[in-house]
Amino acid sequence: MALNVGCAARPGKARKNKTGSWRVFRPVFESEQCTKCGMCALVCPEGCVIETEEGEFVPDYEYCKGCGICAEVCPKKGIRMEQEEK
Amino acid sequence: MLQITEGSHAVAEIAKFCRPQVVAAYPITPQTHIVEALADMVANCELDAEYITVESEFSALSACLGASAAGSRVYSATTSQGLALMFEVCFNVAGMRQPIVMSIVNRSLGAPLSIWNDQQDSISLRDSGWLQFYAEDNQEATDLHMIAYKVAEDHDVLLPAFVCFDGFILSHTYEPVDMPSQEEVDAYLPAFTPYHRLDAKDPISMGMYATPDYYMEFRYELERAMQRSIDVIKRAGAEFAEQFGRDYSALVESYRLDDAEIAFIAMGSICGTVKDAIDEMRDAGKKVGLAKIRTYRPFPTEELTRALAGVSTVAVLDKNISLGSGGAVGTEVKAMLAGSGITVLDYIIALGGRDVRKRDIAAIVDLADKGVGDMFYGLRTEVL
Amino acid sequence: MAEHVAGCELFESGHRACGGCGPALAARLLLNATGENAIVVASTGCMEVFSTPYPETAWKVPWIHSLFENAAAVASGIEASLKRQGRSEKVLCVCGDGATFDIGVLCISGAFERGHDITYICYDNEAYMNTGIQRSGATPYDASTTTSPAGACSTGNQRPKKDMPAILAAHGAPYVATASISYPQDFMKKVEKALNTPGPCYIQVHAPCCTGWGFEAGETLNIGKLAIETGMWVNFEMENGEVTKVKKVKRKPVEEYLSRQKRFRHLFKPQRRDAEIAKIQAIADRNAEKYGIDIKKKE
C-alpha cells in the first residue's frame, strides 16, 4: 500500500483499533433505573455510549475501556461495574 | 525589463510576482531589505497578500507551514541565526511535504557574532529535506525563485526550497537585472495547486506520528522525491530558457572545463571571481575550469561526475566547515570521486565575509598543482 | 448537543488514551461545540499521540500537528490563509499545558498580540504527561512529578501554578475563560462563545489525568469537581480583561481534593505535613477571595 504524502490521513481508521480489549471491568447498564438523562453518553471519553432508537443508552463494548466514569456520573446509580471474565 | 537594482529588491520584486498569498518573515541583517520591501508593497497595494509580522523566525516558518497546509502559496526569507532558529520547523516542513519557498541571504553563524557572508547557515540544513539552489549573481537569484516555486510545487516533488544568495556581496549590490513582468511570471508559474489541504469539506489529518512500522518509509519517500526533483529541475530550467532565454536546465554549470586539468567546484557569488580568474589563467596557458553547483540539494552527482571527467585535480572551495571533518561540499565530492583517480583538494575559504580576489584563486591553483589542500585558505599569519 | 449516534462523533472511538482520560473527554466535548466547520491545530503531547498514530486519526475535522511549541504560529498562518481564500472555518489550537504555559509562550504571545481570529484551548492536566509526568508551569504547588519528586528534602513542586489566563488577558484578548471537563455543558458553551468572539480567545480547561495524578479512572470527573469545590480551580469568564462570570461554590477544605491523589500522597504519608497543607489551603483561599467564589451563608 502506498503511503499518504507527508504522513497525512483521512478519517475513518481510528475505529480499527478495538479498545474494548483493554477492559478489566465492564459497565452493566440497568435500563430499569435509567431516566434517559444522557450523562453517561456525554462524559464517556471514548464516545462509545450509544443512544438506541428506543432511546436507551448502551455501551459499545468494542471500544469501552471500562474506565467507570459513566457509572460514577449516573445519578440513579444505574450502571454497575463488573469484573471481566477473560 | 532591464533595471539596475539592489539584490534584495530584485528578490523582493520577484517574490511579489510569484503571487504568494501569505508572507511571514522576521528582519535580520542582511535579509532586512527584503522584508521591508515586501511590507512596502503590501502597504501600497502592490502585493495582495497577508503579511504576518511574526515575533520570531521560528514563528515565521511555522506560520508559513500553517498557511501552506491551508492551501496558500507562501513566502519567507531569512539568514544565519534566523535560519538556525527555524531548524526544527525546517525538518517539519519538509517531512510534511509543504512546498514553501524561502530566500536565504547567506551569512555566517555565531559565535563569534558575524553579520558577514559565508554559506554555513544553509549548508548546515543540508539534511533537512529542502531543495537548495545557489545563485551566482542577482539575475540568477531572481530567476531561481520562479524555478524554485515551480519545482517545489510539482506534485512529483512536493518539497520546500531554499534560494540561496550571498549576503551583502549580492543582497546589497546594485546590478543590472532583467526583471520579468507580472504577465511573464504568470505565464511561467501556474497558480498553486495544493496536493491536499486543511478543508472542512474534506477533512484530513496532517503531521501524524509514525511508529517504527512506518517512519522509515516516509523518509524513503522524501529521498525519492529528492531524486525525482532532478528531472523536474531540468525541465523547469529548460522551460525557463525557452521563455526567458536564460538557461538553467543543468544542475551544474560547466565553465571552460573541456580540456581542463584543474577544475574548481564552487557555489554562489564566488563563481564570478573564479570565472574571471580562470579567464586570466587561461590567457597565461593554464588549463583550469569551473564546475559551478547550482543545486546543492539534490546533490548533482551524475552531472558533476560527467563534468569532471578528464580533469586530474579538483579544487573545492567551501564557504563552510563541518567542524571535525572538513568542508561539506569537499567531503561529498571526495566520496563521489573515490576510486576515479582524480585528486580532490578542499579549501575552506571566505568564512565570515573574508574577501576573495582573483589572485587568491590563482594562488589556490598553485597550491593544487603542488597537491597542497584540505586546509583553511587565507588565514592571518599569527594563528599559523 | 446530546446526540450520540455511533460513528457520528467528530472525535472517534478507537483512540489510545488511557481509560478515564480527562483530555480525551475534553477533545470530544470541544468538537461537540465546534461542529464540522473547524480546523484544529495540535501540539505534541498526550492528546496528539493517543489520537493520531498514522494512519488511524480519531479526528473527523481537519487537524494538523507540527511541533510541541508552535501551534499558535501555525494557527496564525492558517487563519491568514483562510482570510485570503475567503473561507469560513474556525481555527482552534488544542494544546497541553506544557505546550501552552512553557515552551509555546513565544508563539502564543505573538499570535495574541497580532490579534489573529483564533481560539486557543489549553487542556490542562497539570504536567508533561506524554513524556512521563514531568512538572510544567501549570503544575500546582507541592504536586510530586518525576522532575519535582517529593523526597526527604522536598515536598514536591515548589512553585505555584502560573496565571496564564491573566497573561493572555493582558494581551488584550477579548475573551478568556477557564472551564472544567467536570462541567461539560459549561465548557461547551464557553467554546462556542470563544468561537463566536472575533479575535484571539483563550480557554483553559481543567482535564484531570488519572495516570499522572494517581487516582482511579472512574474518578476523573469527581476529581475535577473537587478541584472546583475546594477552590483549587476556579471557573470564570473574562471579557475584555474584566471578570464577568464566576462559578460559586460552598467551599470544602483542600484536603478533600489532595488526599484522593497520589501526587499529593506525601502530604499525608508517612506523616501528615500540616504546614504544607495549610499553604495549599492558603492558595485556595486567595483564589476564593480574588474571584469571589464563596457562597456566603445567610446571616
Ligand SMILES: Cc1ncc(C[n+]2csc(CCOP(=O)(O)OP(=O)(O)O)c2C)c(N)n1
Ligand atoms: C522541542 C521539544 N522539546 C521536548 C519535547 C518532548 N515532549 C513531547 S510532549 C512533551 C510534554 C507535553 O506536555 P503537555 O503539553 O502538558 O501535554 P500532555 O502530554 O500533558 O497532554 C514533551 C516534553 C518535544 N516534543 N519537543
Ligand code: SF4
Ligand atoms: S466504562 Fe468508560 S469507556 Fe466504558 S462506557 Fe463507561 S465511560 Fe465509556
Ligand code: SF4
Ligand atoms: S497519561 Fe493522562 S492525559 Fe495522557 S492519555 Fe493517560 S490519562 Fe490521558
Ligand SMILES: [Mg+2]
Ligand atoms: Mg500536560
